[in-house]
Amino acid sequence: MKNLAHILVCEDNEAILLITTIALESEGFVVEKARTTNEIFLKLNNETKPLLILLDLNLPEGGGASVIQQLRNREDTKNIPIILFSGEKKLEEIAAGLQVDGFLHKPFDIADLKTITQKFIKNVF
Amino acid sequence: MNTKVQEIKPNQSTQTEPTSTEPNSKVLKNQYIPTAEFYSQVIKSLEDYSIFTLDNELLVNSWSSGSTKLFQYETEEVIGKHFDILFTEEDKKNEIPKGEIANALKDGSAKDNRWHIRKDGSKFYAYGLVYPLTGIGGERLGYVKIVRDNTDKKNAEDAIIQSELKFRGLMERYNDAIVMVDKYGAIEFVNKQFKKFFGYESEEIIGKLLEELMPERFRMKHIGHRMQYMAHPTARPMGLGLELYGLRKDGSEFPVDISLVPFDTNEGMVFSAFIRDLSDRKRYESQQKFLADTSIVLQENIDFDLRLVKMANLITPFLADFCMIFISENNQLVSKVNIHSKKLLEETLALVAANLFSRPEISPYRAEGKTDSLKPLLIEDVSDSFLQTLTIDEKHLEDFKKILPKSLLFVPLVAREKIIGAVILGMSSSKRKFSEVDILFVRLVEYRIALSIDNIRLYDEAQRAIYAREDILSIVSHDLRNPLAAIKGGFQLIPQLLKGKNEEQINTLVSTLGDSATFMERLINDLLDFSKIHQGNLSLQLKEISIEKLISEIIELSQGKAKEKSIDLSSTITENASTLICDPDRIKQVLNNLIGNAIKFTPENGKITLGIQEQAEKFYFSVIDNGPGISKENLLHIFDRYWQVKKTAHLGTGLGLFIAKGLVEAHGGGMWLESEIGKGSNFQFEIPKIINSK
Numbered sequence: 102m103k104n105l106a107h108i109l110v111c112e113d114n115e116a117i118l119l120i121t122t123i124a125l126e127s128e129g130f131v132v133e134k135a136r137t138t139n140e141i142f143l144k145l146n147n148e149t150k151p152l153l154i155l156l157d158l159n160l161p162e163g164g165g166a167s168v169i170q171q172l173r174n175r176e177d178t179k180n181i182p183i184i185l186f187s188g189e190k191k192l193e194e195i196a197a198g199l200q201v202d203g204f205l206h207k208p209f210d211i212a213d214l215k216t217i218t219q220k221f222i223k224n225v226f
Numbered sequence: 227m228n229t230k231v232q233e234i235k236p237n238q239s240t241q242t243e244p245t246s247t248e249p250n251s252k253v254l255k256n257q258y259i260p261t262a263e264f265y266s267q268v269i270k271s272l273e274d275y276s277i278f279t280l281d282n283e284l285l286v287n288s289w290s291s292g293s294t295k296l297f298q299y300e301t302e303e304v305i306g307k308h309f310d311i312l313f314t315e316e317d318k319k320n321e322i323p324k325g326e327i328a329n330a331l332k333d334g335s336a337k338d339n340r341w342h343i344r345k346d347g348s349k350f351y352a353y354g355l356v357y358p359l360t361g362i363g364g365e366r367l368g369y370v371k372i373v374r375d376n377t378d379k380k381n382a383e384d385a386i387i388q389s390e391l392k393f394r395g396l397m398e399r400y401n402d403a404i405v406m407v408d409k410y411g412a413i414e415f416v417n418k419q420f421k422k423f424f425g426y427e428s429e430e431i432i433g434k435l436l437e438e439l440m441p442e443r444f445r446m447k448h449i450g451h452r453m454q455y456m457a458h459p460t461a462r463p464m465g466l467g468l469e470l471y472g473l474r475k476d477g478s479e480f481p482v483d484i485s486l487v488p489f490d491t492n493e494g495m496v497f498s499a500f501i502r503d504l505s506d507r508k509r510y511e512s513q514q515k516f517l518a519d520t521s522i523v524l525q526e527n528i529d530f531d532l533r534l535v536k537m538a539n540l541i542t543p544f545l546a547d548f549c550m551i552f553i554s555e556n557n558q559l560v561s562k563v564n565i566h567s568k569k570l571l572e573e574t575l576a577l578v579a580a581n582l583f584s585r586p587e588i589s590p591y592r593a594e595g596k597t598d599s600l601k602p603l604l605i606e607d608v609s610d611s612f613l614q615t616l617t618i619d620e621k622h623l624e625d626f627k628k629i630l631p632k633s634l635l636f637v638p639l640v641a642r643e644k645i646i647g648a649v650i651l652g653m654s655s656s657k658r659k660f661s662e663v664d665i666l667f668v669r670l671v672e673y674r675i676a677l678s679i680d681n682i683r684l685y686d687e688a689q690r691a692i693y694a695r696e697d698i699l700s701i702v703s704h705d706l707r708n709p710l711a712a713i714k715g716g717f718q719l720i721p722q723l724l725k726g727k728n729e730e731q732i733n734t735l736v737s738t739l740g741d742s743a744t745f746m747e748r749l750i751n752d753l754l755d756f757s758k759i760h761q762g763n764l765s766l767q768l769k770e771i772s773i774e775k776l777i778s779e780i781i782e783l784s785q786g787k788a789k790e791k792s793i794d795l796s797s798t799i800t801e802n803a804s805t806l807i808c809d810p811d812r813i814k815q816v817l818n819n820l821i822g823n824a825i826k827f828t829p830e831n832g833k834i835t836l837g838i839q840e841q842a843e844k845f846y847f848s849v850i851d852n853g854p855g856i857s858k859e860n861l862l863h864i865f866d867r868y869w870q871v872k873k874t875a876h877l878g879t880g881l882g883l884f885i886a887k888g889l890v891e892a893h894g895g896g897m898w899l900e901s902e903i904g905k906g907s908n909f910q911f912e913i914p915k916i917i918n919s920k
Contacts, residue, residue, distance in 0.1 A: 116712030116742045123719050123731060188707030208711030211718040 106222055109144055109151035111135040111168070112186075113161055117207070121155065124211045125218060137161050138168050145178055153221050155205075158187035158195065166199060173200045182221045276373040279359065280309050282366055284327060296352075296375060298345035309371065314341050314349065327369060330356040339376060351380040403501040409494055411436045411452050423503050425475035436499070441473045455486065456495070472501060478657050481508045513667055516544055520671060524678040533682075534563045537675060543567040545668065546651035547658070548629060550579040553639075553647040553679065559583040562647075566629065568655065574628045581622045582650070590616055590636050599645065602665050602672070603636040630654035635664065637672045641680035649675070691760070698881070702753050709742035709749075716742075752881045759888030766809035766892055768917060773803045773838055773845075780814060780836065784821045793825060794833045803840040808893055808913060816886040820849040820909045823882065827907075828853035841912075844895070849909045856901040864899055886911075893917050 108130045112118045122132045133151060135141040138160050144151075154172070158165040165185065172178045182202040186209065189195060196204040203217055253259060260268075269277055269290050276293035278286055286309055289301045297304075297312060304311075310323040317323070317340065329336035336356045341349045353374045359367040397404050403420035407413050413436060416428050424431070424439060431438065436452065437445040472482040481504040489496050523536045534551050541549040548566040552559040561579040566572045583589075591599045594612075605612060608631045617623040631652045639647035649672065653659055716739040723732050758764040777797045788795040806813075817836065824834045828851045839846040856864065865887045887897045895913035 114708045114712065116716070116738045117708060119735060119738045120712055120715040120719055123723065123735065124715070127719075127722060127726075188704050188711070190704075207707045208714040211715050214715070 105131060106153075107131045107133055107149050107151040108153045108155065108218065108222075109133045109135060109141065110155045111138075111141050111160060112155070112157045113137065113159075114157070117157075120211070121214065124214055128215055128218065130218070130222075138164070141168060142171075145172075145175075150177060151181060153218060154181055154183045155218075156183055156185055156201075158185055158189060158192070169199050169201060184217060184221070274374065277370065278304075278309075279368055279370045281368040284309055284323070284369070287368065293373075296344075296350075296373060297342070303345075312342050312373075314343055317341070326354070326356050330358050330369065334358070339380070342373065350375050351377045400500075401502075403503070405436065405439070405499045405501065406489075407436045407497050407499070409456055409496070411449070411456075413438075414496065420501070423474075423480075423501065424472060430475070439472055439501075441471050441479055444471070456497075472503070476657075480505045512544070516540065517670065517674075520674055524674055530679075530682050531562060533678070535565075538563040538565040541565070541649075541651065541671070545664075545671070546635070546660075547654045548575055548631075548652045550575065550582070550650040550652075551647065552579070552583060552649070554645060559648055566654075571629050571654075574625050578622065578626050578629060579650075581618050582616065583648070585618060590634075600638055600640050600643070602638070602668060604660055604662065604665060605634040605636075606659060606661065608632055608634050633659040635660045635668060637668055639672060639676040639679060641676045646676060646679055646683070694760070698753065698756060702749055705749055706746060709746045712742040713739050713746075752885060755885045755888070756881050759885060759892070764888065764892045766812060766917070768807055769810055770805050770807050771810045773799060773806050773840075776806065776810065776813070777836065777838065780817045780821065783818065784825060787822075787825050788834065791825065791828070791830045791832070793828055793831070795821070795825075795836075796834075797836040797838075799837070800839045803838055803845070806845055806913075807915070807917060809889075812889045812892070813913075816889050816911070817847070817849070819882045819886045824849055824851040824853065824907070824909075827851070843916075844912045844914045846912045847910065850906065852906040855903045855905050856899070856907055857903050861899065861901060865897070 106129075108125055110118060110121050110125070110132055112121065112134075113136050118134055118136070122134065125132050131149075133144045133147075135144050141154075141160075156165055156168065160168065165187075169183060172181065172183065183200075184203040184205055185192065185196050185199065185201045186205040186207055187195075188207040192204050192206055202221065205213065205217060269292075272290070273292045273295055275290070276296040277290040278293045279288040281287045285306050286304045287306075289299070289304050293304075294300055308323075310318050313323050322340070326336045326338070334357070337354065339351065339353050342352050342354075343349060353376045355372045357370050359370055361367050397415075397417045398419075400417060400419060403423045404415075404417040405413055405420055406415040413431055413434055416426070416431060421427060435449075437448050440448055470482050470484055471479045473479055483502040483504055485500040487498045487500065489498065519540050520537065523533060523540060526533060526536070528536075534553070538549045538551055542565045547568075548571070549563070550561065551563040553562050554560070559582075561576070561582070564572055564575040564579045566575045589599070590603055590605070590612075594603060594605070610627075613623055613626050613631070617626055629652070631654055633653040635651040637649040637651065638645045639649060651660070651668065716735050719735065720732070723735065755764070777799060781795060781797055785795060821834065821836065828834060832852050834849065834851045837846075837848040837850070865883050890897045890911045890913060893913040894917050895911055897909070897911035899907060899909050901907035
């Protein structure tokens with residue numbers, strides 16, 4: 102076990118959630134899954150806080166932007182890096198306007214997913 | 227007695243003492259006392275006069291040479307004849323000869339002008355004078371008649387009368403109204419055209435002041451003008467550069483142009499006013515201006531409804547006292563604009579308009595027995611009973627009466643042979659009335675409005691189509707990214723998973739990727755269907771199928787998903803329903819979509835019922851759930867092309883209902899929805915038994 106870092110993946114598409122989970126678990130991360138915004142906050146109430154949040158921009162029940170705002174307003178989550186992933190053409194522009202740390206364009210390569218994840222986890226340690 | 231008369235006969239040569247007739251008269255110096263011979267010669271010399279005498283039986287007994295010249299009878303032909311041979315047959319019949327004699331006896335003499343007859347039967351007009359002849363003892367000797375040919379004078383007089391008749395005829399037929407006034411301004415003569423323009427009979431206006439023909443506000447001033455003009459009369463147009471108006475008997479006014487011409491007559495100065503009706507020209511001018519104004523409004527780049535308001539404001543009061551504009555929306559005429567020249571009545575007008583056309587059986591065309599509803603309908607004089615046929619209830623009728631509709635014009639707005647709206651024009655307080663003449667012009671206006679509305683609609687439709695296509699493309703291409711991302715990533719993971727021999731994970735992944743591929747397929751099919759429906763070239767594969775089989779297949783297909791949420795999915799079919807002709811794949815697609823939606827939105831332990839009824843000419847389908855229902859606001863958009871209830875799971879293109887509706891419509895049917903928040907939804911559609919497929 103390389104580390105016990107938790108990553109929270111917020112995605113309503115089951116297939117993407119699955120491949121992201123497989124990819125990240127193979128890197129030794131513990132993957133927490135949230136399919137709606139409500140689930141995100143349920144997971145964040147757990148004792149172990151994630152070291153990174155992968156967030157789909159168009160989540161049901163609220164959507165990405167308001168989730169980011171809430172996360173940034175919470176003492177226990179305001180410093181957790183957030184990576185936005187979406188199929189939006191203008192994702193870079195959108196990400197620049199939100200308090201996020203990175204973005205990943207769909208469809209993405211598994212290698213890119215691993216790279217960007219490692220980058221933020223390393224920064225933490 | 228006879229001898230006495232003979233004495234004055236011109237052909238008598240007997241000489242008598244001239245003094246014997248007047249024994250007491252005094253002879254003046256240089257006075258000649260004429261003899262009978264003298265008189266005889268004098269009479270002979272009066273060649274232009276016929277002088278003859280009659281005896282008491284009215285037989286001619288002397289005949290002058292002038293008589294022969296005038297009447298062509300020789301002396302021997304006429305002596306002893308009754309003098310009535312000299313009269314016309316008509317006069318003889320009327321006993322004019324006897325009458326003349328009687329008058330002469332009564333008054334001492336008789337004179338007249340009449341036609342006489344020559345020997346050859348020709349006529350001449352003559353002045354005649356008859357005296358009775360009395361002897362010295364007072365006895366009646368007979369009569370003398372003197373006749374002078376007056377034909378030339380008669381002709382001259384006739385010529386004058388003819389010329390006056392011609393002149394009068396000219397006056398009567400003149401296109402302008404002609405009014406002759408005396409120097410005091412009293413009307414002496416009016417021509418026919420005047421009666422037409424002003425509505426008076428001549429006897430009603432002759433003797434009245436000229437100012438009677440003008441609106442009150444001009445009268446005092448005009449009397450002053452007239453006095454001044456009478457003092458210095460010259461032919462000239464009146465009120466140069468001024469707007470002049472005539473006042474009709476009925477009180478209405480019309481624009482006029484007046485020329486005054488003075489005439490000097492035996493009876494003093496008279497004046498003729500030549501009055502031209504300028505209504506037509508003025509109307510033409512103002513109509514041209516109105517059309518120019520409408521063009522500007524209709525071309526303005528402003529909101530559709532605002533254009534209608536501006537149009538209505540142009541129409542009122544130029545064309546009508548009030549104007550209501552209706553536009554066809556979803557096959558119903560919806561009240562858009564209501565303008566009344568009396569602004570206070572606008573609210574009432576709106577109330578009236580809101581209820582007009584609200585029931586299809588109430589139609590002004592039907593009320594008037596007219597079938598061609600593409601043409602304007604003129605109600606020149608609105609009666610209570612007509613209003614009654616137009617209104618839905620007592621209150622509506624009362625409201626309608628409040629705006630005092632005296633005259634109404636219904637104008638359908640027609641574009642490409644379809645009614646796209648209607649304009650109702652009305653006259654209320656003003657004295658105006660619609661007539662056939664107005665229809666022509668109103669149609670011109672109607673055509674412009676309809677064209678403009680149609681253009682706006684076509685443009686909007688084209689714009690919407692473009693936006694829709696762009697939107698769909700962007701939504702679908704965006705939605706394709708998720709399954710594509712999953713498939714792409716999934717394949718990249720497979721080698722790694724194979725290495726780790728993680729069979730369970732591989733199986734899960736493969737099945738998930740399969741779902742993603744299926745989802746992509748569905749998106750692409752939706753896109754294709756959408757494009758076919760959008761372009762109107764969806765083709766159907768019609769087949770006869772068993773309704774029972776169709777329903778059991780549909781239920782079977784969705785039962786799994788329903789059970790996952792413990793939803794009770796059931797069906798009801800009317801007993802008689804057996805077979806159905808349709809494109810079975812498409813109808814299944816519609817039902818799957820509706821049931822899929824119902825399952826998606828109905829909470830656990832809910833209930834969904836699929837119903838089919840066979841009716842006389844169609845099959846009726848319903849999918850009823852007891853889910854959360856749909857708000858009124860969302861109901862309006864539910865069938866829109868790319869609309870999705872916001873903030874719900876992004877589970878498809880949002881084209882589902884649009885496609886379902888399009889598929890039903892391709893079958894010649896229709897789809898609609900009844901729903902209320904908290905009371906579930908009822909999606910319904912029907913398809914006809916006989917389908918006219920493309």
